[in-house]
Amino acid sequence: MLGSTTANMVHSGILWQDHQHAELLRCMRRLQRGIMEQSLDHQGLLEIKEFLQWYVRMHFDGEEAYMEHYHYPQAEQHCQQHAALRQQLHDTFTVLEDELGNPDLHACADLCVRLNQWYLTHIAGPDQELAAFLRDQGVR
Ligand SMILES: [Fe+2]
Numbered sequence: 117m118l119g120s121t122t123a124n125m126v127h128s129g130i131l132w133q134d135h136q137h138a139e140l141l142r143c144m145r146r147l148q149r150g151i152m153e154q155s156l157d158h159q160g161l162l163e164i165k166e167f168l169q170w171y172v173r174m175h176f177d178g179e180e181a182y183m184e185h186y187h188y189p190q191a192e193q194h195c196q197q198h199a200a201l202r203q204q205l206h207d208t209f210t211v212l213e214d215e216l217g218n219p220d221l222h223a224c225a226d227l228c229v230r231l232n233q234w235y236l237t238h239i240a241g242p243d244q245e246l247a248a249f250l251r252d253q254g255v256r
């Protein structure tokens with residue numbers, strides 16, 4: 117079930133990063149609720165897509181700027197994961213609606229699962245390692 121797979125907030129101790137990760141979690145929960153309650157409509161999905169597009173650009177660019185500024189040793193692998201999610205989202209976004217413009221709930225559920233996997237494998241993993249490195253550099 118979608119409901120049992122939603123990640124819980126993981127705190128990195130870096131204020132801006134925690135705040136932005138929490139925003140993503142809020143978006144994921146909204147998407148999940150819309151699917152489970154079958155209340156997701158064209159407008160709601162559009163808002164979620166626009167948020168995710170903006171979010172990925174703003175958040176990844178932010179983390180990558182910090183990595184570059186502080187010469188983070190694992191920057192290359194980390195940025196590769198960002199690039200993979202950017203591509204995944206791009207591919208997923210093209211199939212989220214049917215030919216009438218209504219949300220395809222199976223495709224939306226797939227997006228939800230992918231975002232959840234992202235949260236568990238990246239935000240709870242490499243992002244925490246990045247945060248520990250940045251905290252050592254005095255970033256808060
Ligand atoms: Fe992140």
Ligand SMILES: [Fe+2]
Pocket residue numbers: 179194198238242243
């Ligand atoms: Fe990241």
